[in-house]
Amino acid sequence: MKRIQDVSEEEIKDLYYPTMCKVTKARQITSMEKWYELEMPASQDLGHGPGQFVEVSAFGIGEAPISISSSPSQKGSFELCIRQVGTLTNVLKNYGEGDSIGIRGPFGTGYPMESLLGKDILIIAGGIGLVPLRSLIHYVLDKREEFGRLIILYGAKNPSELLFKEELSDWEARDDVELHLTVDQADDTWTGNTGVITTLIPELDLNLNMTIAAITGPPIMYKFVIMSLKSKQLQDDHIYVSLERRMKCGVGKCGHCQINGVYCCQDGPVFNYSDIKPLREAL
Amino acid sequence: MKPKVAFFDFTSCEGCQLNKLNLENDLLDILKHVDIVEFREAMDDRADLYDVAFIEGSISTPACVERIHDIRRRAKILVAIGSCAVNGGVNAMKNLHPIDEVRETVYGDDKYLFATLPAMAISSVVKVDYVVRGCPMTQQDFLRLLISLVLGKQPPKYRTPVCVECKLRESECLYNRGMVCLGPITRGGCDAICPSFGQFCTGCRGLMDNPNLEGMSEIMTNHGISLEEAQKRMLLYNSNEVKL
């Protein structure tokens, strides 16, 4: 039990005040998503790790948890990619270059990068799930020789919803990245795979001891992807999932993101699958 | 250019509109944001197109149906204000009786001169973009909606019950005083004004999403009123919503 005597008034800081960050670039990248590059005051670094998130704040509207989509190896700025689905995010679409956005964080537990060194990284992203995973992908690309294979499976509803299309072609062109794309519904322009993301998994040739899977996507996706990975004999503790909950305060106080006994904003959003497997409300 | 705003009334007591005129302290601030172009209770001007049309009252005659379609065609955003407009309100109690019986009771021998329909929410006839609930709607609530529209954000939807605000005010629970109150299943946003002043909640802001009506009936009958009385209480403002 933490006791009042254990905490001195001097050592604590206020938790709910945002830092105002300047938007240095912004671009609507699909009909639903806008991408932003932001700069901390005095060009400080945000100091995040791949998989962490920030609370984005607009006065008069409120706050929302948003994954950081750039790698910590990118200095002087960081990036967010925001889907317009809620009150705040619909207002943020009007923000552009030169505007200020309030940021708190970074918060949460991201990927344990130390223990991923030397491993084959298998990225499995569904829809907007690519956004937090992009941070991990860029990190691996920036330190390419420190990791094994980089396999990226990415699925979207249809070709127009694919995010970061230019980067996708860059990754496609690299011979140290294995990129597999799929869409649920193809259109006339689409020549690639059609089908849900799990259809990409059976064909993979994985080195089981070396492979770490990182999965992010809509809630419905996890069970099926994990099932497919299990049928490839990948062990539970080689699988990481990033979960979405209503992370309102980001600091383990407001209670909204509880998953059974854990806080998604503290213990997650990135969890090792073996840790959350026993939690009935996680997946 | 400031958005053009208009107010229209249908079957109602016009109390909600009056409530806006009572916004004396804030009226000038409001006029900084919008131009009021039509407001029968306060002015004569008319316009053809509206950015926001505020509608009070329920639809209860064929003429109402025609008029609301006409307004909808000319309005970019349509907002239903007050419980009559939002879900039919007290007017909808007439829907519990056969329509001919209602006509007979109200108009007697002249009943054939007056066409009537069941009292309907505006949203059962045309698309409604936003609502301001309550009987009457509160000024606070109206201002919140207006400011939200000015800021381009979603107005609050009030999806928690009256009990929440009552507890936050630390008002004495009317159930502990031996009264029955509809607070548990009624949409909040009113700052629990009635129960906080000792008056039980009558449900004027409409029911919560997926209310547990059986549970609510059981609560009320356990607190000493008959099932019939309990159901009447729930129907008062929500005849169009409560299916017993």
Add this chain to the structure above:
Amino acid sequence: MECYSLLRTDVPDLIDHLGAYGEIVAPHSKGDVSYSFEVVQDSNKVVLDYDRTLLPLKKMFLPPQEKLMDFSLKSLSYTPIKLHIKPRVFFAIHSYEMQSILRLDHSMLSGQAESNYLRRRKKSRFIGISFKPDEFHFSESVGIPIEEMEGFDLYLNEVDGDYQLYVLTKNGHSLIEGFEKIKTAEPEIAEDRKFNKKIRFHYNRLPQVFQYAYHSEIWAEVASRCVGCGSCTLTCPTCFCFDVKDEVTVTAESGMRQRSWDSCMLSTFAEIAGGENFREKTINRTRHRLYRKFKYITDEEGLPWCVGCGRCTAFCPAEISLPDILNDLINEDEKAQHHHQVMA
């Protein structure tokens, strides 16, 4: 531990004496049949015999509504709120209430400490008082007897209508320094106080019961009666969940960010922007609430996160009783155990 006798009629003088330390907060009558903790204006208005207040003492440390900042929409900047907290004495506090504050300390100070909570909590003095359990109190069953004195600086134990004053800490000692209406006394035990409501198992067996209770049909039965008003959690002294909202003034130029208590029993609580709701049904929420009280935190801290104040039951319009749910789960568990033995 020193013990003094104090006449009931001298309690207002004691309260006035404590005023030298700071603001005094004590139970007062509220409405027809209720009580609430209020700042003392007149020591004669303090109520010594009360069952429970509407809102728990938590409201003094984590207010139901609290402004976090003022902001300007013109300059896109904000002004933090500076708290000026006076030293405060919390007077005539029941043991379960004190225990709830100690649990809140853990919840609010673990991980990143809550600054406003801590600022309000420091410089606080607590003076306990005994109480007669009514039909809803069951704190003894969660390990908190009436005379549990942990956390208090002073404690008033009623014996035959008057009080025995226990001095428990150095701070308590300095609070009563110079107060002359007390006499040294031998501690006595009051015999006339008993709990009417009990949980059938010792609280340390409850996590085991909950281990297998997740799929119990009892949750559906509770959910059928629950109307989802949130009163249980909003009056709970160990609950601490909150929501944050921005309010803009009618000029649309400025506003404030404010937090207010929220409740996991409300249908909107676990809903995210995309519309997904992680505890959509009442049954998910009634179950989550009790698991928070008797399983999840208890597994880690060894204590139930319920102090037996009885508020959730007393203020539930549907009269859903938390100890009754526990006893039903225990009965069900016992039946299941018995069944296993027969099979074996």
